[in-house]
Every structure is written in C-alpha cells, then in structure tokens.
Amino acid sequence: MPGKTAPYIATCECTPNNALIKYWGKRDEKLFLPTNSSFSVCMDEQLVTRTTVVFSPEFKQDEGWLDGKNLSADEMSSATKIFNLLRAKAKKNWFGRFASKNDFPTAAGFASSASGMAALAIAGAAALGLKLSLQELSIIARQGSGSACRSVLGGFVEWRKGEKADGSDSFAVQVASPGYWPELRCVIAIVAEEKKKVSSRSGMKQTIQTSSLFQQRLKQMPQKLEQAKQFVLSKNLPALLELVMRESNSMHACMLDTFPPVTYLNDSSRQVISAIHQLNEAKGAVIAGYTFDAGPNAHVYTVEKHVAEVKKLLEGLDGVKKTIVSKVGAGPNLSSTHLLSEKGELL
Numbered sequence: 530m531p532g533k534t535a536p537y538i539a540t541c542e543c544t545p546n547n548a549l550i551k552y553w554g555k556r557d558e559k560l561f562l563p564t565n566s567s568f569s570v571c572m573d574e575q576l577v578t579r580t581t582v583v584f585s586p587e588f589k590q591d592e593g594w595l596d597g598k599n600l601s602a603d604e605m606s607s608a609t610k611i612f613n614l615l616r617a618k619a620k621k622n623w624f625g626r627f628a629s630k631n632d633f634p635t636a637a638g639f640a641s642s643a644s645g646m647a648a649l650a651i652a653g654a655a656a657l658g659l660k661l662s663l664q665e666l667s668i669i670a671r672q673g674s675g676s677a678c679r680s681v682l683g684g685f686v687e688w689r690k691g692e693k694a695d696g697s698d699s700f701a702v703q704v705a706s707p708g709y710w711p712e713l714r715c716v717i718a719i720v721a722e723e724k725k726k727v728s729s730r731s732g733m734k735q736t737i738q739t740s741s742l743f744q745q746r747l748k749q750m751p752q753k754l755e756q757a758k759q760f761v762l763s764k765n766l767p768a769l770l771e772l773v774m775r776e777s778n779s780m781h782a783c784m785l786d787t788f789p790p791v792t793y794l795n796d797s798s799r800q801v802i803s804a805i806h807q808l809n810e811a812k813g814a815v816i817a818g819y820t821f822d823a824g825p826n827a828h829v830y831t832v833e834k835h836v837a838e839v840k841k842l843l844e845g846l847d848g849v850k851k852t853i854v855s856k857v858g859a860g861p862n863l864s865s866t867h868l869l870s871e872k873g874e875l876l
C-alpha cells in the first residue's frame with residue numbers, strides 16, 4: 530500500500546521540445562512509428578510541465594487532472610495507454626492517478642503534449658519503482674504522443690524512426706548536450722489563434738493518405754536530418770537556420786497539399802515569416818530562422834547577440850501576444866513538489 534515509504538508516488542518536471550526536422554506521418558498508427566526520423570531542441574525550464582503520478586491497489590480506475598480539471602474517459606486514453614505499458618513492465622495491476630500542470634507563462638493556445646506524455650512516463654515509472662533506461666522511457670512516452678519520445682532527453686535530440694515492426698528500435702537519442710551551443714536561443718512568439726486546430730494525429734494521417742508532395746518530402750528527409758545534425762555540431766548558424774526554415778515550409782506545404790487542405794498557419798504566422806526574411810535581407814546574412822508546428826505560434830532561432838532585435842521585431846507584429854526566449858533545455862528531472870497526496874488526492 531502506498532504510505533510513508535512510498536515508491537508509489539513520483540513527480541516529474543519536463544519541458545517541451547521543438548523540432549528542427551519534423552515528424553509528420555506515421556508508418557504505424559497504433560505504435561506511433563514515424564515515416565521519418567526527426568531532430569529537436571529541448572526548451573528550457575520556463576516551459577515546465579509538472580506531473581505527479583500515484584499508483585495504489587485501492588484505486589478503482591485510472592484518473593487524471595490537467596491544470597485542475599478532471600479528465601473524461603476519452604481524454605484519459607493516452608494516459609491509460611502509458612499506464613498500461615508501465616503496469617506490464619512492473620507486473621502490477623494497480624490503477625493510477627495523475628495530476629499535471631503546465632507552468633507556462635500565461636499563454637493561450639500554448640500547451641504541449643510532448644512534455645505532458647514524457648513527464649507521465651517518467652513519473653509513472655518512478656512511482657512504480659521501475660528502473661527503466663532512457664531508451665525504454667522514450668519508447669513508452671512515444672506511445673502517448675510521438676514527439677514526447679524526444680522530451681525524455683535534454684539538449685539536441687534525434688528520434689530514430691527505426692525499422693522494426695514492433696517499434697523496439699524507434700526511440701530518441703541525444704546528439705549534443707544542453708550546454709553544447711550556449712549562445713543558441715529560441716524566441717517563441719505566441720500569436721492569436723482564431724479557431725481550434727485539427728489534431729496533429731488526424732492532420733498527419735490525412736497528409737499521408739492524400740498528398741503526393743509528401744512522397745517527395747520523404748525522399749529528402751534522411752539527407753536533411755544529417756545536414757541539420759552536422760550544422761548543429763559545427764555550430765553553423767546561417768546554414769542551420771536556412772535548413773530549418775525550408776524544412777518548416779516543406780511540412781506546411783504538404784499540409785496545404787493534403788486534400789482537403791490542413792492549415793495551421795494564420796496571418797500572424799505569415800507576418801513572422803516575411804519579417805524574418807526581411808530582417809535577414811537587411812542584415813545581408815541569415816541571423817534568424819522560423820519554424821512552425823501544428824499551430825500558428827512561431828519558434829524563431831537565433832543567437833544571444835541578436836535576441837533583443839529579434840524579440841523587438843516579433844513583438845511589433847500584429848497578433849503577436851507575447852514572446853518567450855528559451856535557451857537549450859537540460860531535460861526532465863524528478864521533484865518532490867507533488868500535485869497529489871500519497872492517497873491520490875489533488876493538492
């Protein structure tokens with residue numbers, strides 16, 4: 530029974546990651562296996578998701594709270610999937626409860642399934658007293674949300690797509706440590722969102738089924754990934770930024786080539802795109818580069834000496850509500866600041 534000696538409660542603090550080379554498309558819907566490998570940067574502790582997990586033989590069902598709101602059975606499906614994988618590893622059939630809170634600065638429309646699912650896998654494993662490798666944790670987190678498999682690590686991270694049908698070789702590895710490129714910054718521009726987006730799960734499925742451009746994109750991915758890693762390792766800023774912008778544009782072009790089209794960018798996103806190109810042109814060098822995921826918010830990469838200028842430029846654009854300047858993050862850690870009591874009550 531959970532009690533004072535609890536190994537049955539644990540809390541993880543985890544941050545989102547942002548992909549430089551994107552994951553868009555699954556080769557296996559059930560196991561969340563991607564059509565291509567991807568490459569991301571861990572965001573810093575300003576964007577922390579805190580998740581507490583408790584397992585107990587006394588619970589009658591799995592239950593969860595997100596930012597204080599009790600989740601419906603439907604909303605619990607990804608968490609239950611992660612709990613099932615953990616229960617199988619621990620050879621225990623106890624139900625689990627979790628509470629998760631995004632400690633992001635007031636920023637509407639900015640939440641991350643990546644940090645949430647990775648935090649759930651890490652806290653859940655710790656709560657059950659499992660000593661899992663990062664590889665195992667990455668494989669479990671992946672089955673909650675694909676991009677979550679990259680959030681179990683800090684620094685620069687590659688999600689190797691793997692070849693096997695059971696997904697045992699589809700997990701994330703660190704390519705460079707958090708401190709490898711200390712000057713690198715990501716200026717996140719939170720923009721106004723008009724309507725609810727199509728989920729990435731359904732968007733990518735429709736792209737695979739209907740876009741012929743996507744087949745072209747797939748052929749370019751192995752080379753793009755190698756280049757991105759090389760440009761990070763050699764700290765080649767202009768080459769990396771150009772590649773990152775082209776990559777984001779390529780993914781969003783495939784979204785537009787989906788039939789019916791899936792669109793995530795809005796007018797503010799398009800303003801960011803033109804403003805960054807104008808800035809680079811005025812400088813006569815590529816000093817900033819944007820990338821967009823399944824939503825209109827921009828992640829703009831640059832280095833420390835240009836941050837003030839980039840931030841000012843973004844904040845001056847119509848529809849940009851707020852900016853957050855992130856360094857390369859250190860990755861997740863366990864914490865003793867729990868959101869649930871050992872009995873599983875919301876604190």
Ligand code: PMV
Pocket residue numbers: 547548550551552553567642643674675676677729730821822823
């Ligand atoms: O794993 P999901 O469902 O959050 O999908 C992530 C998809 C993108 O954010 C658009 C790209 C990526 O690699 O993170």
